[in-house]
Amino acid sequence: MMKIELTGKQSLVTGSTAGIGLAIAQGLAEAGASVTIVGRDQAKVDKALAEIANASGRDDAKGIIADPGTAEGCRTIIEQLPEVDVLVNNLGIYGGVPFFDIDDAAWEEIFQVNVMSGVRLARHYATGMKARGWGRIQFISSESALNIPSEMVHYGVSKAALQGVSRGLAKVLAGTGVTVNSILPGPTRTEGAKAMMADLAAERGVSPEAMETLFLDENRPSTLLRRFAEPEEVASLCVYAASPQASATTGAALRVEGGIVESIA
Structure with a gap:
C-alpha cells in the first residue's frame, strides 16, 4: 500500500477556505505537511482551520488573510510565508455570462484572479524550491480549459492559460527536482x-x-x-502529485474530470 509522507514539507494552498482548496489542505495535513491556507475573511479562515484540525488530528495549520488575486495580496502572503515546498494555486472564480456581455473589466478580473495569482506566487516560491532541489507546484485548471464552455468563455480561456503557464514553468525548472503540473477537475x-x-x-x-x-x-x-465529483476525490490526486512518489510526473495536465474530455491522450 502506498504511504504518502510529507512530514517536514511546508505547503501553501490558495482559495482554501472551502471546496476543493480546503479538501486539498486537509489531505496535505493528513499526509504530514505543514499547511498554510489563504482567505479574505477571518471567520472563514478560522472555520477552515478548525476543519483541517478535525480531519488531520493536528492543530498546526496556519491562515493568512489576503487576496492573492492582487499583487498586494501576493506580497502579503510572501512576507508572512517566505518559503514553501508545495504550492497549490487553487484560487479561481467562475460564473456563467453570455460572451457578448463579458466586458473588459470581467476579462481583466478573471485573468488577475485565475492566472496572475498563480504566476506571482510561483515566480517567487519556485526560486527557493530550485535552490533546495525539491518542490511541487500545482495549478488547478479545469476540463473547461479543453472544452471551452460557451456559457463562460472567459473562464475556460483563463484555465487554458493556466495550463500554458504550468507547462512552460515545468520546462524552466527542468532537471531541478521541482515538478510543475496542472490539475483538471470536472464538475465538483x-x-x-x-x-x-x-x-x-x-x-x-x-x-x-x-x-x-x-x-x-x-x-x-x-x-x-x-x-x-466530491472535493476529496480531486484532492487525492493533488496530494499524490505533491508527494515524493510523483517525482517523475511534471509538465503534465492531470485529469480528474470523470472522463468528460473526449480524448485518449
Whole structure:
C-alpha cells in the first residue's frame, strides 16, 4: 500500500477556505505537511482551520488573510510565508455570462484572479524550491480549459492559460527536482456548485440532486463518471502529485474530470 509522507514539507494552498482548496489542505495535513491556507475573511479562515484540525488530528495549520488575486495580496502572503515546498494555486472564480456581455473589466478580473495569482506566487516560491532541489507546484485548471464552455468563455480561456503557464514553468525548472503540473477537475460538488445547482433547480422545479443529473446531461454529456465529483476525490490526486512518489510526473495536465474530455491522450 502506498504511504504518502510529507512530514517536514511546508505547503501553501490558495482559495482554501472551502471546496476543493480546503479538501486539498486537509489531505496535505493528513499526509504530514505543514499547511498554510489563504482567505479574505477571518471567520472563514478560522472555520477552515478548525476543519483541517478535525480531519488531520493536528492543530498546526496556519491562515493568512489576503487576496492573492492582487499583487498586494501576493506580497502579503510572501512576507508572512517566505518559503514553501508545495504550492497549490487553487484560487479561481467562475460564473456563467453570455460572451457578448463579458466586458473588459470581467476579462481583466478573471485573468488577475485565475492566472496572475498563480504566476506571482510561483515566480517567487519556485526560486527557493530550485535552490533546495525539491518542490511541487500545482495549478488547478479545469476540463473547461479543453472544452471551452460557451456559457463562460472567459473562464475556460483563463484555465487554458493556466495550463500554458504550468507547462512552460515545468520546462524552466527542468532537471531541478521541482515538478510543475496542472490539475483538471470536472464538475465538483463544492459549496459554489451546490448553490448554483440549487438556483437552477428552483428555476426548473426539480430537486438539486435531479438538477445535477440534468446539468451533466445538457452541458457535459460525455461524462463517464455520470455524477459530480466530491472535493476529496480531486484532492487525492493533488496530494499524490505533491508527494515524493510523483517525482517523475511534471509538465503534465492531470485529469480528474470523470472522463468528460473526449480524448485518449
